[in-house]
Amino acid sequence: MTRGDGTRRNWVRLDNASNIFLAARSDSDPKVFRISAEMDHDVDPVLLQQALDATYDRYPLYHAVLRRGVFWYYLQDSDLRPRVTGDRQHTCAPIYQADRRNLLFRVMHHRQRIILEIFHALSDGTGALWFLTDLVTAYVSLRHPEQPSTQGESGAGSDAHADRGQLDARTPAGEGAEPTHGLVADSFAHYFRRRRRHEAPASEPDFSTGPGPAAPGSGVVGGRARFARGIPRRIGRFFHLPERKVYRVRGTRTPDNRTRAVELTMPAHDVLNLARAAEVPLTMFLTALFFESIRASAGDLGKARTLSASAPVNLRQFFPSTSPRNFFATVRVDHTYGEGADDVGSIGRQLDAQFSPKVSPEALEKTLRQFIRLEGLFVLRVIPRPLKDVILRLVNWGNNRGLSIAVSNLGRVSLPDSVDEHVGRMSFHVSAARPQICVMSHAGVLTISFTSPCVETDHIKEFARLLTDRGVAVTVAAARVTEEELAEAAL
Amino acid sequence: MRRCDACAVDIEGAWVRCPLCGTAVAGEATPSPLPSIPLTFSRRRVVRVLFFTSLAVILASFAAQLLFSHELTGLGMIRSVWLGLSAMWLVVLMAVRKRRNLAKSTVYLVVIVGLICVYWDYLSGWPGWSVTYAIPILCASSIVALLITVRLMRIETSEHVVYSVLTVLLGLAPIGFLAFGWVTNALPSIICGGLSLIVLALLQLVGGRTVRHELGKRLHV
Ligand SMILES: [Zn+2]
Numbered sequence: 022m023t024r025g026d027g028t029r030r031n032w033v034r035l036d037n038a039s040n041i042f043l044a045a046r047s048d049s050d051p052k053v054f055r056i057s058a059e060m061d062h063d064v065d066p067v068l069l070q071q072a073l074d075a076t077y078d079r080y081p082l083y084h085a086v087l088r089r090g091v092f093w094y095y096l097q098d099s100d101l102r103p104r105v106t107g108d109r110q111h112t113c114a115p116i117y118q119a120d121r122r123n124l125l126f127r128v129m130h131h132r133q134r135i136i137l138e139i140f141h142a143l144s145d146g147t148g149a150l151w152f153l154t155d156l157v158t159a160y161v162s163l164r165h166p167e168q169p170s171t172q173g174e175s176g177a178g179s180d181a182h183a184d185r186g187q188l189d190a191r192t193p194a195g196e197g198a199e200p201t202h203g204l205v206a207d208s209f210a211h212y213f214r215r216r217r218r219h220e221a222p223a224s225e226p227d228f229s230t231g232p233g234p235a236a237p238g239s240g241v242v243g244g245r246a247r248f249a250r251g252i253p254r255r256i257g258r259f260f261h262l263p264e265r266k267v268y269r270v271r272g273t274r275t276p277d278n279r280t281r282a283v284e285l286t287m288p289a290h291d292v293l294n295l296a297r298a299a300e301v302p303l304t305m306f307l308t309a310l311f312f313e314s315i316r317a318s319a320g321d322l323g324k325a326r327t328l329s330a331s332a333p334v335n336l337r338q339f340f341p342s343t344s345p346r347n348f349f350a351t352v353r354v355d356h357t358y359g360e361g362a363d364d365v366g367s368i369g370r371q372l373d374a375q376f377s378p379k380v381s382p383e384a385l386e387k388t389l390r391q392f393i394r395l396e397g398l399f400v401l402r403v404i405p406r407p408l409k410d411v412i413l414r415l416v417n418w419g420n421n422r423g424l425s426i427a428v429s430n431l432g433r434v435s436l437p438d439s440v441d442e443h444v445g446r447m448s449f450h451v452s453a454a455r456p457q458i459c460v461m462s463h464a465g466v467l468t469i470s471f472t473s474p475c476v477e478t479d480h481i482k483e484f485a486r487l488l489t490d491r492g493v494a495v496t497v498a499a500a501r502v503t504e505e506e507l508a509e510a511a512l
Numbered sequence: 513m514r515r516c517d518a519c520a521v522d523i524e525g526a527w528v529r530c531p532l533c534g535t536a537v538a539g540e541a542t543p544s545p546l547p548s549i550p551l552t553f554s555r556r557r558v559v560r561v562l563f564f565t566s567l568a569v570i571l572a573s574f575a576a577q578l579l580f581s582h583e584l585t586g587l588g589m590i591r592s593v594w595l596g597l598s599a600m601w602l603v604v605l606m607a608v609r610k611r612r613n614l615a616k617s618t619v620y621l622v623v624i625v626g627l628i629c630v631y632w633d634y635l636s637g638w639p640g641w642s643v644t645y646a647i648p649i650l651c652a653s654s655i656v657a658l659l660i661t662v663r664l665m666r667i668e669t670s671e672h673v674v675y676s677v678l679t680v681l682l683g684l685a686p687i688g689f690l691a692f693g694w695v696t697n698a699l700p701s702i703i704c705g706g707l708s709l710i711v712l713a714l715l716q717l718v719g720g721r722t723v724r725h726e727l728g729k730r731l732h733v
Pocket of ligand 1: 516517518519520530531532533534535
């Protein structure tokens with residue numbers, strides 16, 4: 022296909038952040054995530070296909086297929102066209118399969134939902150959200166041709182990132198970036214490989230901040246990943262074992278390796294008020310609640326009294342980039358029970374005290390530069406890819422040992438005005454190697470999605486009860502995973 | 513929408529029991545935003561099928577070994593290899609099956625490996641190596657191994673005691689071999705029997721009550 026038609030395909034090397042997704046994927050965690058938007062009507066597949074065709078043309082990155090080189094993986098341009106399908110596979114089903122040249126994303130619909138699933142090596146949560154926003158916008162303008170076009174109205178701050186999502190597909194990331202071959206360069210290289218200093222552009226956040234209070238670095242977590250960009254530090258910890266034993270949740274694997282997904286939907290302002298009352302930014306408040314629910318469902322933590330969480334941070338807010346490719350860093354926070362105040366508020370404040378300094382542009386830049394330097398080492402560059410996979414898998418394994426849960430917050434999403442009124446709740450799932458929550462809010466509705474490789478829901482029960490005890494109205498939507506649950510549905 | 517009163521949550525979809533806590537739920541069912549996707553496979557079922565197929569194949573191959581006459585030269589090597597492979601696979605299957613209970617899997621292992629050795633011995637014209645060497649050594653070393661692992665892994669006495677006693681009792685069998693005069697060398701049987709007696713006495717001392725309690729619990733009708 023590549024050589025046969027005589028054209029030379031454009032390609033771009035996969036950065037290491039994305040490489041680790043390839044090395045770390047497993048049967049139960051294929052490194053896929055899903056973002057969906059709920060419309061005010063059952064989705065029309067024909068219109069959705071038209072909208073997809075139009076949006077797809079504007080995102081060269083999404084045309085890419087993944088190829089394996091001797092030393093690196095590559096994204097390579099393709100002529101494939103995506104087809105809209107029903108939601109026929111379980112959430113976050115595997116997308117990339119070695120030796121199969123297929124697109125690295127899929128668009129589906131189920132009842133009122135428009136669903137986008139992406140292999141994480143292609144893009145991060147923020148990048149995917151741009152694509153979904155454009156897709157939904159195109160869909161709404163096809164369905165409501167009488168409404169003024171979204172492109173026409175501007176000025177509203179909320180439109181800014183949606184426009185950028187389109188724009189970035191047409192223009193290369195950053196001005197001085199290398200020639201892009203139609204595929205967008207990776208922003209890590211752009212910012213951290215060269216000795217180029219950047220003032221912290223706190224004035225111009227690229228992506229809407231989370232619904233948390235305005236504390237710096239509070240709700241700003243975007244993108245998603247459980248793997249540190251700060252890998253050197255992690256390697257360090259890998260060799261000098263962590264001082265405290267970290268609690269890890271165990272359970273029964275789902276029968277066919279599918280991700281167990283449970284969505285809790287609630288009014289956003291209720292939870293925000295709780296977080297404000299505790300004087301903790303939303304993401305860290307939810308992390309504290311999550312710790313508490315894990316502790317409660319474990320019954321007894323035993324010797325492993327430390328719970329730790331990883332949270333991805335969207336780097337675009339500090340280092341402006343319009344690249345839809347992976348551009349995030351992961352920050353780790355922990356709490357040890359039985360060493361002081363263990364109420365949710367105190368835990369949250371303590372977590373935030375760890376989190377905030379780590380997400381300052383200076384701290385992030387320092388870690389990322391170290392990492393990029395490591396990535397650039399000649400010795401590491403010439404290691405063949407299969408061996409790199411093994412090394413990265415080991416690093417990932419070491420990482421996993423130090424983590425109990427993961428928390429990922431895409432924040433409050435704003436869509437273009439004319440689209441906004443047609444979209445209700447939006448939700449976000451990831452395939453998970455450990456219990457994880459993905460948070461997203463839209464239209465005043467906060468959706469907290471729990472995903473896990475195990476069937477147990479005890480920690481979700483505790484989490485829901487922590488919220489309902491505090492007066493929050495919670496609605497549960499769960500996907501069936503066990504034989505018994507599916508048999509019940511078939512009745 | 514359905515509602516779980518225990519969790520105080522509303523539930524989307526036609527759940528009969530709360531997906532979080534399992535309490536029966538009431539109310540009008542609403543469609544779920546997440547479709548019910550049939551299982552592509554069930555890991556538990558796959559493992560079960562694999563287990564029973566392997567077991568059937570192994571037992572059939574053991575039975576087939578009977579048909580080969582002892583005199584056929586040249587077949588001895590292939591037979592040994594095949595028997596060895598099937599025996600190994602059988603032991604692995606049993607170990608996987610019983611992996612959560614260490615003492616229990618030790619008993620299974622000793623019994624299975626012991627029986628395989630006797631069968632093998634019989635097939636090769638009964639030179640008697642299985643009762644003279646294989647079984648006493650197997651029993652004695654599994655007793656020692658059990659003592660060490662129980663100690664190192666700090667397994668609660670009540671967890672392992674019944675099967676530990678069984679292992680030790682199996683260790684007494686070589687004394688019987690000795691008595692019946694089946695063995696060509698008495699030493700392995702004597703060592704194994706002696707070790708079993710000592711451990712049995714020890715167990716009686718430290719865990720006698722636990723053993724009786726556990727036995728009472730498990731044999732309760
Ligand atoms: Zn319930």
